[in-house]
Amino acid sequence: MIEWLATFLTSSPTPDLLRLVAVPVFAWAAYRDIRTRRVPNRTWLPLALLGIALLAWDIYRASTGDMVGGLIARERFYLRVALSLGMVGSIGYLFYWFGGFGGADAKALIVLAVLFPTFPSYMFPNTALPLTRTTVGVFSLSVLSNTVLVGAAYPVFVTLRNALSGHRAPIMFIGKPIRAADAVTEYGSLLQNPDGFSRGGLDLDALRMYLRWRGTTLAAVRAEPERYRDPASLPDEPNPPGDGSIPDGDDLVGSRQVDAATDGGTVDDGDAANAEETDADTEAVDAAAYDDPWGAETFLDDIEGSAYGTTAAGLRDGLDVLAAEDVVWISPGMPFIVPMFVGLVVTLVYGDLFFELVTLLV
Template sequence: MLDWLGTVLTESPPPDLLRLAAVPVFAWAAYRDVRTRRVPNATWLPLALLGIALLAWDVARVSAGDLPGGLVARERFYLRVALSLGMVGSIGYLFYYFGGFGGADAKALIVLAVLFPTFPTYYLPAASLPLTRTTVGVFSLTVLSNTVIVGAAYPVAVTLRNALSGHLAPIMFIGRPIRAEEATAEYGSLLQTPGGFTRRGLDLDALRMYLRWRGTTLTAVRENPERLRDPASLPDDPAPPGDGSIPESGELAVEGDDEATADGGRRGEAGGGGDAQAATGGGGDYDDPWGAGAFLDDIEGSAYGTTAEGLRDGLDVLAEADVVWISPGMPFIVPMFVALVVSLVYGDLFFELVSLLV
């Protein structure tokens, strides 16, 4: 064991050893992403600064001729750095810009592009890691392709689980069923509307924001749907919506619980609304059912891209259904962390699969 560790520490390039600091940071970020779907921005800045410093170190080494292969090797190094920063880094930004990634996912990929532009090398007594290398030689691209492969295994597992448990539906390949009353304890998106299945349903973070804003609970929505569908039942002084995250306790705390009515109606008599104004009987037609439009107009931001119609559809489903389908909501940083470890040890899975087929 000591011989193995001594070889790694004494024979491997120092910049590559320092790059291993990314592994525990990505492990922590993956854990945070699973538990809270929130990764602080401060997570990525130290890694980005480390990547810039190590890249400058590598450039100095290459410029000084400390790289086997002469001019050709130097040209390949600069090309690989350009591809990593220009292509992989841009992919992270563009996916975030067009809504394909969350902010943390994009930052993580950009950090990888800066920190691992080329393949690192870790010498063992009888081998060196990664065990395989690509001809392209852009390590951040290897991590990205491995992330796609690792991430693809999750929907397969979800599908098998649904099939084995007897939950057969057109949406079984991308979703899983839960009890409707438990929706506020889950991350992901609702995959249903009153008209059927959808790929772009209500974001459950936005649902928690809405419930907190109007000082009510999903239980109240299910017990009093007609009353809460009436916008006249909105509180006079809505609470801050928060960011939609699930508290560590797992319980959705509601601002002003001591003032809120049991069914989430107006607080007290201020504004003259009260029960008389809110009670219209079942089945009424409203300009703004559930107060969805008022919620989005009142809060700062867009509630994760939620529209008033999407919020209304989601509330209609959750108010009536016993079982609903939601997206698994697997954070992208989780397969990215697994892919980083696989890439450091083995190399590029996709490249090896293609090599076997050719």
């Protein structure tokens, strides 16, 4: 063990050893992303600065000829750096710009592009990591491809879990069923509206913002939906809506503490099969009875900024579903930083899984 550690510390390039700081940072960010779906901006700045310093170090070594392989190795190094920054970094920014990534996801990918433009080397007595390398040699690109592979496995897991638990429906491939009363304790978005299944349902962060703004709970809304549909029930002085996260012990999202009258029931086969249908005992709501049902427009007009792109119609539809149904389907939505962390570890140890799979098939 001592020999392995000594070889690792003395034979591995110092810049590559320093780059390993990213592993515990990404592990912590993945944990935060699972628990809160929020990673502080301060997480990425130190890594970005470290990446810039190490990249400058490597460029200095290449420019002074202190790089194994001579001119060809230097030219490949510069090309790989350009590809990492120009392609992988741009992918992170563009996906954020078009709404495919959250801000933390984009920053994480840009940091990887700066911190790992080329494959690092970690030396041990009888081997070296990563075990395999691609011809292109852009490490951040390999992390991205491994991240996509890990992320693609998640919908398969969701589908199998739904099938094994008896929750079979057309939406079982992308969603999971939960008690409607527990919606405020989950992250994701509704995959339903009053007409049935929908990919553009209410974001549950926006739901929590709305409930905090009104100073009420989902349990209360479910117990007296007609009262809360009436915009006259809106508070004279609404509360700050917050950011939609799930703080521990917040009584405004404590819908699990409900009485028998508002209990959402358990998720069973019959409930899941009927989740797309409105309860037969619940009469349809005439939205025209109020100028602003649920006070949705008032809420969106009052808050500063956007409630995750939620529209008044989308908020009303989501509240109608949550007030009427016992079981709803939501998007499980695995945080992107989680597969990115797994992809980073896999790439550091093994290399590019996608590249190896393609190599085997060719």
